[in-house]
Amino acid sequence: MSRWLVTALGMVVALGLSTTAYAQGKGADLYTAQKCNLCHSIDGKGNAKGVLDGVGTKYAGKEADLREWFTDPVAAAAKAKAERKPVMKSYKALPKEDVDALVAYMMSLKKKKAPRMKQIG
Numbered sequence: 001m002s003r004w005l006v007t008a009l010g011m012v013v014a015l016g017l018s019t020t021a022y023a024q025g026k027g028a029d030l031y032t033a034q035k036c037n038l039c040h041s042i043d044g045k046g047n048a049k050g051v052l053d054g055v056g057t058k059y060a061g062k063e064a065d066l067r068e069w070f071t072d073p074v075a076a077a078a079k080a081k082a083e084r085k086p087v088m089k090s091y092k093a094l095p096k097e098d099v100d101a102l103v104a105y106m107m108s109l110k111k112k113k114a115p116r117m118k119q120i121g
Contacts, residue, residue, distance in 0.1 A: 027105025030098055039088065042109065050084070054111035063103055070099050 031037070037046030042053060059066040068076040073088035091099060 024105045024108045026098070027101035027103070030102050031105060034091070052106065052109055054109060056107040056109040057111040059107065063107065066106055067099060067103050070094070070102055
């Protein structure tokens with residue numbers, strides 16, 4: 001492979017990663033601005049009844065299902081058989097880019113692996 005092609009591929013990958021990081025950062029900002037922590041928590045901050053830690057693992061490969069929670073939460077709750085009250089409000093009025101950013105942020109919330117214990121002896 002030529003050197004310029006390797007460089008170009010590297011730039012594309014870096015741009016993709018920075019775009020994802022930007023969307024995740026914007027999603028985190030939107031999470032705060034929309035006061036999502038009144039009903040949800042991340043890393044122990046917010047309402048413990050709606051823990052979102054690990055939601056990215058739960059919805060891996062199912063971004064459309066996660067997007068539905070923002071755009072049609074009544075249908076998403078029915079599909080998930082979620083009975084939590086009050087039903088989540090719809091964010092359908094948000095621009096698509098904002099919903100995409102919220103989805104990217106939620107997808108970044110992966111389950112943390114338990115620390116490995118050292119064996120003694």
